[in-house]
Amino acid sequence: MSEVSPARRIAYGILKAIENGKGHSDDLLRGKSVTALSESDRHLTTALVLGVLRWQIALDQRLRPLLKHPNAKVDAEVLIALRLGAFQLLHMDRIPRHAAIDESVEITKHAGHKFASGMVNAVLRKLAVSRTSQREESDADDWQQALPAWMVERWIAHYGGEATREICRHSQRQPDLTLRVTASDAEAELIANGISLSPGQLLDVARDVTSGDVMGMAALREGRVRFQDEGSQLVAELAPRGSKILDCCAAPGGKTLILAERNPDAKIVACESSPQRIAHLRERLAAVGDRVECRLTDAATLEDTSVYDVVLVDVPCSGTGTLGRNPEIRHRLVPEDLPRQAERQRAILSAALRAVRPGGHIVYSTCSLEVEENEQVVYAVLAQRPGARVISLETRIEELRIEGILTPTGSTALLQCISPRGALHLLPGVLQTDGFFVTLIKKMA
CATH class of the missing domain: 1.10.940.10 (NusB-like)
Structure with missing residues (x-):
């Protein structure tokens, strides 16, 4: 042979x-x-x-x-x-x-x-x-053949034909290789080593790798740059500031690192239910020292009550917003999985509402395009919690623009993605990110 x-x-x-x-x-x-x-x-x-x-x-x-x-x-x-x-x-x-x-x-x-x-x-x-x-x-002609019919039919019903076409096209392309540049010297170092970069679409610290191999670079090994989709970065950036912060489903830790960067004096608790994943999480978060407590626990069973100023609830989900990056999802997922996912998501969000203090905020997010995991979860939980309500993300997006975290064109593009009820829908192909749903909730009492 x-x-x-x-x-x-x-x-x-x-x-x-x-x-x-x-x-x-x-x-x-x-x-x-x-x-x-x-x-x-x-x-x-x-x-x-x-x-x-x-x-x-x-x-x-x-x-x-x-x-x-x-x-x-x-x-x-x-x-x-x-x-x-x-x-x-x-x-x-x-x-x-x-x-x-x-x-x-x-x-x-x-x-x-x-x-x-x-x-x-x-x-x-x-x-x-x-x-x-x-x-x-090709992407343009036969995109329907590359995805399960049940997914395509759902998206057409919810988002319309043209948006669905863009979602499917995006799902068939190699996603942008995006970096978060966290050190001032890192970008110049990469360029000096033959890496070509272009500005991200949304965030001032985001860079797309247009050519070159970053894998062997010291800046990557040392954490001065890291791979992270702009949509994923944005979820953590949308979290308001606080002195006590809870990250309910923290692994692999990219969003936790952003919370630590933006809240340098905060005490952060990062939860993860998998022993293997929390071991990797602890290793990755070691650089921020004892400001982050990694807690091996199921976020749905948290007993903390009225403790945190901010809670990030980036729940496990179907991942249909990441089909370009994780294409095998389309072969594993079946419609019957969505109600099971939603049940767990409601339990985690309910625990987060108990854990946040009155006046505090929760960011609920998924990388799913499915309404069962997004709006329906949020409003099912809030129906049982009259003391909490959704806050439009328009104000938070404007704050991030003023702070220079969002680019002017990025903030304008994001404002076009705000739903009438104030949630953010990042659809693959509409913006060049993975798909995300993000809602900001305030606990009034």
């Missing part, structure tokens, strides 16, 4: 792990096997994994009719090899046809399915012949 290139071999292994429920792309693409690759192989591995996951539904639709028996069960390992080859043929113009086909055949053999290698070869050659001169299933 011939050797398989490192990038394709590792991409195959990651896709197999995801298929078997043994990891998520975001974590696996940061693993040792990937970081040990050359820069070019690392980029190819990432492109293959995320590309196959984004287009998997459409790829399967193209591959099935080319099988001798289209309805026959295909071993998962063989199917992954077919998807890898098909993605390269249909969506990667710079990959030679023979490389896409031949290495998929070799992957099949290395996976222990030598008997199926002839079928993989035949199917991919048929696909290559049928390929038109233009890229198949």
Whole structure:
């Protein structure tokens, strides 16, 4: 058997792990096997994994009719090899046809399915012949085929056809690689090392990486810059100032770090229910010292009462606002998951309302586009709490503009995303961020 290139071999292994429920792309693409690759192989591995996951539904639709028996069960390992080859043929113009086909055949053999290698070869050659001169299933033309129909139908009903088209297009593109620059010397250091940066869309401290490899940079290792989507950064920036702050669902800690940066004299409690995740959280927050207490606890069971000035409730959710960054969500999520998520979200928000003092504020946020996890959670909980109400985020956005945290164009764009009830809806494709829902709540009594 011939050797398989490192990038394709590792991409195959990651896709197999995801298929078997043994990891998520975001974590696996940061693993040792990937970081040990050359820069070019690392980029190819990432492109293959995320590309196959984004287009998997459409790829399967193209591959099935080319099988001798289209309805026959295909071993998962063989199917992954077919998807890898098909993605390269249909969506990667710079990959030679023979490389896409031949290495998929070799992957099949290395996976222990030598008997199926002839079928993989035949199917991919048929696909290559049928390929038109233009890229198949482009973002603009066939976006519906890349996402579950039930998701698309829900978004059309809630956001309308044009917004849904932009959400789907955004879900099929590689997201911007965005940095939060927290030290004055860090940007110049990156530029001096060949990293090209452009200003973020919303925040003064955000920079998009337009070229270069940041992974080996000292500024990243030392925490003077860190990767974080602008929408994710914004959620923490929207939290009002306070001297006692609670972060209910803190891992992986990016928002907690922003709370610490903006409230240098505050005492912060960061909660996390997973022992593994809190270990990583403690390691990441070590730089801010004892100002942050990492507490291993389920936020839904918090017993603190009227303690905190500010509570951030960035709840676990379906993640449908992050499909571009976490494309495998579309393959795991089913509509029945949403009510279960919402039940837990209501419990966490209720605990947060108990924990905040009268006059204090809660920021409730999700990276979900689904109304069950957003407005319906907030108003179901507030219906049981007459002493709390939603405050429009317009005032907070204006405050951040005056402070220079939001850029003038960013604040203008965000004001266009405020709902009639005062919540912020960041829709992927409308702004170049992940999708977020954010509401500011004030506890009156």
